[in-house]
Amino acid sequence: MTVRAGDALPPLRVPITRTLIVAGALASRDYQDVHHDAEAAKEKGSPDIFMNILTTNGLVGRYVTDHFGPRARLRKVAIRLGAPNYPGDEMVLRGEVTSVADGAVEVAVTGANGIGNHVTGTVTVRLPDADAPRTDVPAASSAGPAVSAAPAEDPR
Amino acid sequence: MTGERTAGEAAPGEPPKPPERRDPQEQHRLDERLKSFEGRTAVADGEGRDPVNEPMIRHWCEAMGDTSPAYPEIAPPTMLQAWTMGGLAGHPVGSTRTSAYDELFGLLDDAGCTSIVATDCEQEYLRPLRPGDRVRFDAVIESVSPRKNTALGSGYFITTRMDIRVGTDLAGTHRFRVLKYAPTRRSPRPEPSPTGAAKAARPRPVVNRDNEGFWEGVAAHRLLLQRCTGCDTLRFPWLPGCGRCGSPEWETAEASGRGTVFSHVVMHHPPFPAFEPPYAVGLVELVEGVRMVSGITGVPYDKVRIGMPVELEFLRVEDAKGSMELPVFRATAEEAV
Numbered sequence: 001m002t003v004r005a006g007d008a009l010p011p012l013r014v015p016i017t018r019t020l021i022v023a024g025a026l027a028s029r030d031y032q033d034v035h036h037d038a039e040a041a042k043e044k045g046s047p048d049i050f051m052n053i054l055t056t057n058g059l060v061g062r063y064v065t066d067h068f069g070p071r072a073r074l075r076k077v078a079i080r081l082g083a084p085n086y087p088g089d090e091m092v093l094r095g096e097v098t099s100v101a102d103g104a105v106e107v108a109v110t111g112a113n114g115i116g117n118h119v120t121g122t123v124t125v126r127l128p129d130a131d132a133p134r135t136d137v138p139a140a141s142s143a144g145p146a147v148s149a150a151p152a153e154d155p156r
Numbered sequence: 157m158t159g160e161r162t163a164g165e166a167a168p169g170e171p172p173k174p175p176e177r178r179d180p181q182e183q184h185r186l187d188e189r190l191k192s193f194e195g196r197t198a199v200a201d202g203e204g205r206d207p208v209n210e211p212m213i214r215h216w217c218e219a220m221g222d223t224s225p226a227y228p229e230i231a232p233p234t235m236l237q238a239w240t241m242g243g244l245a246g247h248p249v250g251s252t253r254t255s256a257y258d259e260l261f262g263l264l265d266d267a268g269c270t271s272i273v274a275t276d277c278e279q280e281y282l283r284p285l286r287p288g289d290r291v292r293f294d295a296v297i298e299s300v301s302p303r304k305n306t307a308l309g310s311g312y313f314i315t316t317r318m319d320i321r322v323g324t325d326l327a328g329t330h331r332f333r334v335l336k337y338a339p340t341r342r343s344p345r346p347e348p349s350p351t352g353a354a355k356a357a358r359p360r361p362v363v364n365r366d367n368e369g370f371w372e373g374v375a376a377h378r379l380l381l382q383r384c385t386g387c388d389t390l391r392f393p394w395l396p397g398c399g400r401c402g403s404p405e406w407e408t409a410e411a412s413g414r415g416t417v418f419s420h421v422v423m424h425h426p427p428f429p430a431f432e433p434p435y436a437v438g439l440v441e442l443v444e445g446v447r448m449v450s451g452i453t454g455v456p457y458d459k460v461r462i463g464m465p466v467e468l469e470f471l472r473v474e475d476a477k478g479s480m481e482l483p484v485f486r487a488t489a490e491e492a493v
Contacts, residue, residue, distance in 0.1 A: 024219045027216040028216070029238050031243065044271045044339050045309060053277050054237055054238060055219070057234045057237075058216065058220040058222070058234045058235070061222075061233065061234035062221065065226070066222075066224070070226040071226070075281055076281065078279070079276065079278075080275060080276045081276070
């Protein structure tokens with residue numbers, strides 16, 4: 001897989017359901033009522049429940065690793081939230097490679113919903129070919145075949 | 157701290173609003189006091205409530221739709237913060253947050269900033285977390301912004317930086333910014349809900365000098381057409397002159413009420429408050445030869461067919477604006493499903 005600055009990742013459409021918002025909040029151990037209780041959210045000035053930042057973070061990470069494959073390792077995820085993700089909306093994640101250096105790829109990610117940009121951020125991911133000498137990856141992957149082929153064949 | 161941004165940028169959407177009226181001296185004193193928390197410890201040697209474990213990893217992957225085979229052998233790196241969360245029960249009292257952190261949040265609550273929303277999260281992952289790892293963490297209050305006006309309300313951005321360790325290894329760093337704010341009251345979000353739709357009144361006919369005869373007919377349960385007295389052409393809808401010969405002279409003719417569906421559409425979108433989609437709207441050709449747009453009743457919306465025989469009926473509508481009657485067309489018995 002040859003990665004170049006300017007490469008675009010295919011967009012990922014994420015329907016923002018109540019189920020996703022609540023499941024994401026609970027999976028991240030976040031019991032703030034604004035992420036599961038619509039009445040409480042209204043009391044606090046929000047029109048409805050909204051997605052928590054940990055879920056957004058998880059979705060952004062998944063978006064990038066879905067593209068680069070299971071042997072790519074996230075090194076850094078930095079996100080800023082804007083328009084909240086309310087139920088019934090849809091978020092479209094898009095990414096563009098902004099730099100490639102020593103096996104580390106930096107991707108600029110945006111997630112737009114019906115109101116505006118829910119998230120803007122930067123993700124740094126290390127591709128497996130640069131990981132060969134590392135000891136912190138599972139043995140199976142460091143012993144694998146030519147590492148550069150793995151992510152490109154990922155059918156997703 | 158380095159990297160401090162104009163905190164107002166993080167406000168969802170809109171431009172900053174003019175500041176609210178406050179005693180400037182009092183505001184200054186509060187800002188100074190809040191600022192003094194910068195550099196203080198927010199969490200001292202906190203301990204993750206659970207060791208890194210496969211069930212929590214699996215629940216996370218299910219929620220995120222993440223099917224990567226890399227998990228659960230390692231935890232998704234973006235779970236970093238999840239391992240530090242107190243959950244529903246919270247961390248045991250006094251075990252995690254320092255008094256400085258509680259004091260800062262107490263001051264903000266007292267200043268009316270009772271709501272909280274996260275705006276930024278910056279994480280670096282230095283070592284993968286694996287099932288069985290026990291995480292410990294420390295956090296420092298990096299910065300407290302001056303009071304900012306945002307689309308959500310007026311408040312303060314607080315940035316903390318957390319180091320997450322497993323034994324002596326630094327597993328990751330987590331910089332987190334929240335807005336602690338006094339919520340602005342706002343009107344509820346409008347949403348096209350089916351329950352709301354049922355309560356909304358239907359639009360009323362616009363009755364004017366040209367068509368009042370038609371509506372008088374409807375009130376008397378008669379479907380009246382116009383017939384040009386110059387050329388005998390029937391017409392509908394009601395108009396002041398004949399479309400064929402231009403004559404302004406006309407008389408009424410009562411329609412039999414029988415006809416067929418000439419064409420139809422099914423409305424799905426956009427929703428209109430008084431109607432619950434999907435529903436069929438027909439173009440009915442009367443046996444007299446004129447066509448009318450009207451509702452088709454007595455048949456599911458997806459069973460309406462071109463050529464289907466229909467018969468006039470009057471639909472009585474009772475809603476928030478009172479009652480009225482409308483001519484609609486019912487699929488006749490032999491065609492009804």
